[in-house]
Amino acid sequence: MTRPLTLNARAAVAGRIVLAMGGGYAVAALATAFLSLTLPMPRAEAVTAATLLSFPIMVAIVVVVFAARSLGRAAAIVGAIGLGLGLALRLVTGSFPFGFGS
Amino acid sequence: MKQGFRQSMAWLHTWSGLVVGWVLFAVFVTGTATYYRADISRWMQPELRREATVTPETLAASADLAVAHLQAQAGAARTWFIGLPTPEKPLVELFWRTKPGAAPGHVLLDPRTGAPAAMRATRGGDFFYRFHFELNLPPLWGRWIVGLCAMVMLVALVSGIVTHRRIFSDFFTLRRDKAAQRGWLDAHNVSGVLALPFHLMITYTGVVTLALMYMPWGVTAAYKGDQFAFFAETGQITRNRPAAGQPGTLAPVGPMVRQALATIPEPLERLTIANPRDANSTVVAVFEEPHGLSHEHPQVAFAGTSGDVVEVLSGGLQPAAKTFTTLVGLHEAHFAGAALRVLFFLCGLMGCAMVASGLVLWSVARLPKSGAVPGFGWRLVHALNLGTIAGLPGAVAAYFLANRLLPLDLAGRAEWEVRVFFGTWILVAGLGAWPAPRRAWRLSLAAVAALFAAVVVADAATARGLWDDPAWFLGFDAALLALAAGFALISHKIARYAGPRRARRAVPEPAPRMEAA
Amino acid sequence: MTLLIGAGLSFLGLAALCLSMGRHHQALWPVPPESRRVLGLRVAGWTLIGLSLAAAIRLDGWNFGPVDWLGSLTGAGLLLIVVQSYRPRVLLWLVPVAAAITAVAALGALA
Numbered sequence: 001m002t003r004p005l006t007l008n009a010r011a012a013v014a015g016r017i018v019l020a021m022g023g024g025y026a027v028a029a030l031a032t033a034f035l036s037l038t039l040p041m042p043r044a045e046a047v048t049a050a051t052l053l054s055f056p057i058m059v060a061i062v063v064v065v066f067a068a069r070s071l072g073r074a075a076a077i078v079g080a081i082g083l084g085l086g087l088a089l090r091l092v093t094g095s096f097p098f099g100f101g102s
Numbered sequence: 103m104k105q106g107f108r109q110s111m112a113w114l115h116t117w118s119g120l121v122v123g124w125v126l127f128a129v130f131v132t133g134t135a136t137y138y139r140a141d142i143s144r145w146m147q148p149e150l151r152r153e154a155t156v157t158p159e160t161l162a163a164s165a166d167l168a169v170a171h172l173q174a175q176a177g178a179a180r181t182w183f184i185g186l187p188t189p190e191k192p193l194v195e196l197f198w199r200t201k202p203g204a205a206p207g208h209v210l211l212d213p214r215t216g217a218p219a220a221m222r223a224t225r226g227g228d229f230f231y232r233f234h235f236e237l238n239l240p241p242l243w244g245r246w247i248v249g250l251c252a253m254v255m256l257v258a259l260v261s262g263i264v265t266h267r268r269i270f271s272d273f274f275t276l277r278r279d280k281a282a283q284r285g286w287l288d289a290h291n292v293s294g295v296l297a298l299p300f301h302l303m304i305t306y307t308g309v310v311t312l313a314l315m316y317m318p319w320g321v322t323a324a325y326k327g328d329q330f331a332f333f334a335e336t337g338q339i340t341r342n343r344p345a346a347g348q349p350g351t352l353a354p355v356g357p358m359v360r361q362a363l364a365t366i367p368e369p370l371e372r373l374t375i376a377n378p379r380d381a382n383s384t385v386v387a388v389f390e391e392p393h394g395l396s397h398e399h400p401q402v403a404f405a406g407t408s409g410d411v412v413e414v415l416s417g418g419l420q421p422a423a424k425t426f427t428t429l430v431g432l433h434e435a436h437f438a439g440a441a442l443r444v445l446f447f448l449c450g451l452m453g454c455a456m457v458a459s460g461l462v463l464w465s466v467a468r469l470p471k472s473g474a475v476p477g478f479g480w481r482l483v484h485a486l487n488l489g490t491i492a493g494l495p496g497a498v499a500a501y502f503l504a505n506r507l508l509p510l511d512l513a514g515r516a517e518w519e520v521r522v523f524f525g526t527w528i529l530v531a532g533l534g535a536w537p538a539p540r541r542a543w544r545l546s547l548a549a550v551a552a553l554f555a556a557v558v559v560a561d562a563a564t565a566r567g568l569w570d571d572p573a574w575f576l577g578f579d580a581a582l583l584a585l586a587a588g589f590a591l592i593s594h595k596i597a598r599y600a601g602p603r604r605a606r607r608a609v610p611e612p613a614p615r616m617e618a619a
Numbered sequence: 620m621t622l623l624i625g626a627g628l629s630f631l632g633l634a635a636l637c638l639s640m641g642r643h644h645q646a647l648w649p650v651p652p653e654s655r656r657v658l659g660l661r662v663a664g665w666t667l668i669g670l671s672l673a674a675a676i677r678l679d680g681w682n683f684g685p686v687d688w689l690g691s692l693t694g695a696g697l698l699l700i701v702v703q704s705y706r707p708r709v710l711l712w713l714v715p716v717a718a719a720i721t722a723v724a725a726l727g728a729l730a
Contacts, residue, residue: 029319036320041422044335047320048422052429054317055309059256066114066261067107093323274637276704296696299689395682432686441622445690448697 012071020065023078028058030085037092108265115261116464120483122251122258123461124490125237129248130457131494132234133304134450136227137435137443140190143226145578146505148568150221153192158363161186161370162356164194164213169355169375171216172196176207177379184373186359187213223515224505229523230498235312238520249316252309259301262294269295286463293456300449301456307433310426336423340403340413343376343384350381353409362387362402365414371399375406383407392417396424397431458491484539489531492546495589499553500526502582506560526553540596547593554586620728621678625671625691627721632667633692633699634714635660646707668692678728 035050036043061078068074135142144150168184176182176198185195194211210219236244263269273295276288294301314321314329325332330342355373363370368389376384383406388399400416419427431437435446465484470476476484504522508515530549536542558579569575637643639660641651652660671692676684702709 029317032317033319033323036324042420043324044332045420045422047324047332048336048426050320051313051317052310052422052426054320055253055256055306055313058253059260062257063111063114063260067110089323271640274633274640274643274700274703276700278704292700296700297693300693395686437683442687442690445622445694449690449693452693452697 015071016065016074019071019075019078020062023065023075023082024058024061027061027078027082027085028054030082030089031057034085034089034092037089108267111261111264115258115265118254118261119258119457119460120464122254123457123464124486125247125251126255127454127457127461127490128237128494129234129251130450130453131498132230133308134447134454135230135498136234137438137447137450139227139231141227141578142230143224143228144190145575146224146226146502147221148565148570148575150191150193151570153187153189156187156189156192158360160213161363162359165355165359165373167213167216168194168196168211168373169352169378171209171211172198172375172378173352175209176200179207180377182373182375182378184375186370186372188369188371193219222505222510224519225516229501229520235308238524245312245315249309249312252305255305256302256309259294259298259305263298266291266295283463283466286459286466290456290459290463293452293459297449297452297456300446301453303432304449304453307429310429311433313426336426337415337419338398338423338427340384340386340401340415343382343403343405343412345377345380346382348381349379350383350407352378352383352385352406355385358385358404358409359387361409361411362389362404365402365411366400366416368392368400378406381407384412385409391431391436393437395431395437396427397434397436398427461487461491485531485534488534488539488542488546489527492533492543492550493527493531495585496530496546496550496553497523497527499550499557499582499585502557503553503560506557506564544593544596547589547596551586551589551593554582554589558582558586620724621675621684621687622691622694623724624678624721624728625675625688626695627717627724628667628671628674629688629692630695630699630717631714631721632664632671633696634703634710634717635664635667637699637703638710639664643703643707646703647710674725 032050032054035053036047039046039049041049061081064077065074068077164187165184169182172179172182172184176196179198179200181199183197183199185193185197187193192213194213196207196209196211198207200207210221211217212219232238235248237247238244239247266272272288272291276292277284309316314332318327318329321327321329321332330339333339334341352375355375359370359373366387366389368391370387371390372388374386374388376386385404385406387402387404389401391398392400396419398417398419401414402411403413403415404410405412435443438446461483465480465487468480470480501519501523504519508518508522512518530546533542533546533549536545561575561579565575566572638647639652639657644650644652672685672688675688675691678684679687702713
C-alpha cells in the first residue's frame with residue numbers, strides 16, 4: 001500500500017541500506033581500531049572504551065545516511081569520515097609495530 | 103527521501119522496525135522468559151529435591167566425583183565444565199567440549215551416588231536462554247542475526263524517539279474509543295515510551311554482551327587479535343595457560359575446592375578444567391558474583407598437576423572494564439531480587455508489546471479497503487505477524503505441555519520437547535493463511551490461551567505428586583493461567599471491536615506516520 | 620522496600636502530572652484545570668518524581684538506586700496508565716491509598 005516507487009527511487013533506498021550497513025560498520029570498525037590505539041588510558045581500557053563507543057557511532061552513521069538529502073551526499077559524508085579515520089589509523093599504526101592496515 | 107529530518111526518520115522507523123520485528127519479538131519473548139530461567143528449569147524437572155545447605159565437604163566430594171566421571175567418559179575433551187551443587191539445584195552438572203563445532207557433552211549427576219540423576223530429560227529454561235541470542239541456529243549464525251537485529255532495533259528506537267513528537271503530551275494516553283489504528287498507535291507509544299529506559303538499556307547492553315564478536319577490531323589493532331590476552335589484561339578472566347603438549351596427571355581437585363572456598367567468601371558456582379590430561383592443565387574455580395550490578399565472577403586458578411594457586415581474581419577492575427561488566431550485569435539482571443525481577447519482567451513484556459503492536463500497526467494502517475483484495479506484501483506481513491505474535495507464545499505453551507505429557511523414558515526426550523515447540527509454532531502460524539484475517543487472529547490467540555490453560559491442567563494431573571513445594575508450583579501455574587487469561591482477553595477484544603472498526607476505518611494515503619493526528 | 624517507596628512516590632508524581640493535562644483532568648472532573656491548578660500539579664508531580672529518585676539513591680546508593688528508581692517509575696507508570704484509561708475514577712481513592720502506603724513504608728524505612 002505504499003506509493004508506487006520508480007526504479008530510481010527503489011535503487012536510492014537500496015543504496016542507502018547498503019551504505020548504512022556497510023558504511024556504518026566500516027566507520028565504527030575504523031573508529032574502534034583508531035580509538036583503541038589512541039585513547040589516553042591503559043591498553044585494555046582503551047580497547048574496552050572504544051568497543052563500547054563503536055555501537056553508538058554506528059547508529060549515528062545510520063541515522064545520518066537516512067537523514068541526508070540525497071544518496072550521493074550520504075555517501076560523501078560517510079566516505080569522508082571513513083577516509084579520515086583510515087588515514088588517521090594509518091598514521092598511528094605507522095609508528096607502532098603492529099602492521100595493522102598496511 | 104527529499105523530506106524533513108522527522109519524516110525521513112519516520113520512514114526509517116517504520117521500515118527498520120518491520121524488517122526485524124519478527125526476530126525481535128522472538129528475542130524479546132525468550133529473553134523475558136529468561137528472567138525466570140532457573141524457575142522454568144525447576145518447574146520442568148519437578149523430580150528435583152532442594153536442600154537447605156550445601157557444605158564445603160559436599161562441594162569438595164562433588165568435584166572429585168565429577169572429575170572421576172569425566173576421566174572415564176570424556177578423557178579426550180579439551181575443556182570440562184563442572185557445575186557444583188547449590189541448595190536450589192543440589193546436582194552436579196557436567197559439560198565438556200571435545201572440538202570446535204562438535205556438540206558439547208552434558209550429564210546431570212546425583213552428588214550422593216555419582217550416578218546420573220533420575221529426572222526427566224529436558225532443556226528447561228536453558229532452551230529459551232540460548233534461543234534468545236542464537237535462535238536455535240548454529241551459534242555463529244544465530245548470534246550475528248540477533249546482533250544485526252539488535253543494531254537495527256537501536257536505530258528504530260532512536261528514529262522512533264525523533265518521530266514521536268508528542269512524547270510528553272501523549273505519555274498517559276491510551277485511547278480505546280477511537281479507530282483501531284489510533285488504539286494500536288497509542289499502545290505502541292505507551293509500551294515504547296513508558297519502558298524506554300529499559301528498551302534502550304536492554305538493546306545496547308545486549309549488543310555489548312557480544313561486543314568482541316561483533317566489533318573485534320580494537321582487539322585486532324591493540325592485541326593482534328588475541329582475545330584471551332585482552333580479557334586477562336582487563337581482569338575479567340584468569341590468564342590463559344596454553345597446553346604444554348606433554349601428558350600430565352590432574353591432582354585431586356577436592357583440596358583445590360577447599361582452598362578456593364577459603365580464599366573467596368562468595369558461594370562457589372563451578373569449576374572449569376582446561377586441558378585436563380596435559381602437564382599444563384588449569385583448574386579455575388568460578389564463584390558467584392558478589393552483590394552488585396557488575397557481571398564479575400571472582401575466580402581462583404590452580405595449576406592442575408600440582409594444585410598450586412596461580413592466580414586470584416577478585417574485583418579491582420579499571421573504570422572502562424567496570425563499565426563493560428556493569429552493562430553486561432544490567433542485561434542479565436542476576437542482581438535483581440524478587441520484586442525488582444518482576445519489574446524487569448514487566449519491562450520485558452512491554453518490549454514484547456511494543457514490537458507486537460508496532461507490527462500490527464503496520465498492517466492495520468495498510469488494511470485493504472473493504473472489498474479490495476489485499477496485495478501479496480500485506481498478506482505476507484499479516485501471516486508473519488500472526489505466525490510470530492500468536493505462534494511463538496503458542497509454541498512456548500506447547501513446550502511446557504510436552505514436558506508434562508511426553509513419556510518419561512522416551513529416547514531423545516529433550517529434543518522431542520523442542521520439536522513440539524517448533525511443530526506447534528508452524529501449526530499456529532499456518533492459521534495466518536486463513537482468508538479472514540480477523541477470524542484468524544481470534545482463533546489463533548484463543549488457541550494460545552487454551553494451550554496455556556492445558557499446561558496447568560496437565561501439570562496438576564501428572565506432576566502433582568512430585569511437587570516438593572506445592573505453593574511454589576501453584577504460583578508458577580498461576581502465572582501460566584494469567585498468561586492464558588491475557589491471551590483469551592485479547593482474543594475476545596478482537597471479536598468485540600470487529601464491528602465498529604470496519605465502519606470507522608479510514609486509511610490515510612500515503613502511509614500514515616507516527617505523528618498524532 | 621525501596622521499590623515500594625519509589626513506586627509510591629512515582630505513582631503520586633505521575634498521577635499529578637497526568638491530571639495536569641486537560642484531557643485526563645476531564646476524565647475525573649467536568650472542566651479542564653485552571654492554570655494555577657495546572658502549575659501546582661506540575662510542580663507537585665516533578666517534585667514527587669525527584670523525591671522518589673532521591674529516596675532510591677538515599678536507600679540503595681548510587682549503584683542500585685537509579686536502577687531501582689527506573690524500575691519502580693516504570694511499574695508505577697504502567698499501573699497509572701492502565702487505571703486511568705480503563706477506570707479513571709478509581710484514581711480518586713487509589714491516590715490516597717498510594718499516599719498512605721508510601722508514608723507507612725517511608726516511616727518503616729526511617730525507623
